[in-house]
Amino acid sequence: MxxxxxxxxxxxxxxxxxxxxxxxxxxxxxxxxxxxxxxxxxxxxxxxxxxxxxxxxxxxxxxxxxxxxxxxxxxxxxxxxxxxxxxxxxxxxxxxxxxxxxxxxxxxxxxxxxxxxxxxxxxxxxxxxxxxxxxxxxxxxxxxxxxxxxxxxxxxxxAARLAFRELEQAEAELAEAEGREVGTIVIGALPMARSVLLPGALAAFRAQRPTHPVHVTDGRYDELLTGLRRGDIDLIVGALRDPQPIRDIVQTTLFQDSMAILARNDHPLAGAADLTPARLAQQQWVVPRQGTPARAQFDGFFAEAGVAPPVSIIEAGSILLMREMLTRGDFLGCISDLQAVAEIRHGLICRLPVAASWALRPIGVTTRSSWKPTRAQQLMLDLLQQEAAGLGRPQDEAAPKDDHKAGRL
CATH class of the missing domain: 1.10.10.10 (Winged helix-like DNA-binding domain superfamily/Winged helix DNA-binding domain)
Incomplete structure (x- = not known):
């Protein structure tokens, strides 16, 4: 040390x-x-x-x-x-x-x-x-x-926190030069990344770095952002924010995602052809919390139709909790389409045929603008990018180019 x-x-x-x-x-x-x-x-x-x-x-x-x-x-x-x-x-x-x-x-x-x-x-x-x-x-x-x-x-x-973090990065780089694994990669994981993007990237990282410490911390975006800016977290993976909340970070888009409305397979509305916003507003819902990009799109779906939003809402960002709620009653869920893919594939829930023009959401990595990754951290970024290549729509097919500050992984 x-x-x-x-x-x-x-x-x-x-x-x-x-x-x-x-x-x-x-x-x-x-x-x-x-x-x-x-x-x-x-x-x-x-x-x-x-x-x-x-x-x-x-x-x-x-x-x-x-x-x-x-x-x-x-x-x-x-x-x-x-x-x-x-x-x-x-x-x-x-x-x-x-x-x-x-x-x-x-x-x-x-x-x-x-x-x-x-x-x-x-x-x-x-x-x-x-x-x-x-x-x-x-x-x-x-x-x-x-x-x-x-x-x-x-x-x-x-400034002292970030300066001390640089010295920790120096220790990690010196150890790497000697073939040793020192330093922990700390990843802030938002709900979507935990179930879709991170597992594959982490498995690939572990195959190449069998002993390098990695810590994944869950939390609300504002909590993870505070940890990132203090130097306690190296990168945040998940939905990017628009507008960018503060200038000293870089948001790098990996792929684009959309939203889906979900229900249990034998829900009364499963297969219905007239799922209008007015009819859906009368249902009980499990949706992400206020302040998240997913919730903004959910609220916007009803606002654009001139319909009052649902009044029966449970806020939850976990697909596991949402799935359990959907199977225990006539609840509907609204969440990232990619988060629901595995649940739908296994026949646990279904996607309702709702005519909605969901805006594509940029999913990616948030880092400090002054951050310089070690080789191990750069490998993690590269693997996240590789994992994202097969998910969603590529960055150049959607969303205005100036929505987020461009960054390079």
Whole structure:
């Protein structure tokens, strides 16, 4: 594990950029032995030499180039909010102080932050006080309900999260260079992806990477998006949003999907020929929750016909729950057509012949705009794209080109 000594990492970058311990020492106004010692300690934690030492200077090894690339990205994210608070913070802020800042922002309480870090409360309080002293301003407002982070504190905490994630990516890339599997790919899975797109891609990934850790986390879109932007999640797979909810993400369309209205095989409406919106509005429904693209299309189906929407609705995004509900009563369901394919193929439910001009929904991958995948993460993206090639309609056959920010996998 790479030592999280920010000062040592800055000195390492200076040597990498300048090719000289002496010049790096001059840049930071410290002694040459101090730089040499910092690099040596970093090499121990990084698992090998970072420089080829020659008479002509210090030249990064393959390992050094990997670490330098990720470290530059980390400081490119971290330094702007540090400098905004105080230029001196770039030189004196420690990993421990930034970790304390992150936890206090999350918990809004010194004691809870300390407990989550396994530290004493005064230690966390002192770390925040040191940051505030260097910044020359308070980072938190003390209220009766807890600590309220200032805008500058929130921005710095967010930058620190992403910077630390870059160092974790560096560890994964260094391990890959040695043939080891380090780091976990974290995928945020929306309902449609869990049943259609992800299983095939994950099986293919496991065939090529038998031991690489993968974690799939379920949740609502807004929860997964927060995790993505914080660096806790690497990519979200599922229905894309229109309009794009925030600028610091990239939505990449993999294929297009449509909607279907479902029922149990012996439902009174199964096979009926006059399934008008007015008649369907009188039924009991199981549909995705408000705020999802699928629900917007369901509501739009009735709105376009000038019909009041159904009043008997159970909100559920799971095809498994929907299937069980449909088989236990005269319920109808409305969900992604591809999600229902397996259930229909196995004779569990049927698709009703409803004349509806469903708009095609873009299904794809959402990532941070600044994200640079490791080789393992890139493999997962490639396999998702391959799995999607046989699903739905290709991107160039539907939907306006400017609906989503273009991205490349």
């Amino acid at each position: 790479i030592a999280r000594n920010l000062r040592h990492l800055r000195l390492f970058l200076a040597v990498s950029d300048m090719g000289s311990v002496t010049l790096a020492a001059g840049r930071y106004n410290i002694t040459q032995p101090a730089v040499t010692q910092a690099v040596a300690k970093l090499e121990v934690s990084a698992g090998g030499t970072l420089f080829d030492r020659t008479r002509q200077g210090f030249f990064p090894t393959a390992r050094g180039k990997i670490l330098a690339g990720r470290t530059r990205r980390a400081f490119a994210t971290l330094d702007p909010p540090l400098t905004e608070l105080s230029p001196r913070l770039r030189l004196v802020t420690s990993h421990a102080q930034l970790t304390a800042l992150i936890r206090v922002c999350e918990t809004e309480n010194f004691s809870l932050a300390a407990r989550s870090m396994g530290l004493a409360q005064p230690t966390v309080h002192r770390a925040i006080s040191q940051l505030e002293q260097e910044a020359g301003r308070p980072l938190f407002q003390r209220t009766a309900f807890g600590l309220v982070a200032s805008r500058a504190a929130r921005e710095l905490a967010q």
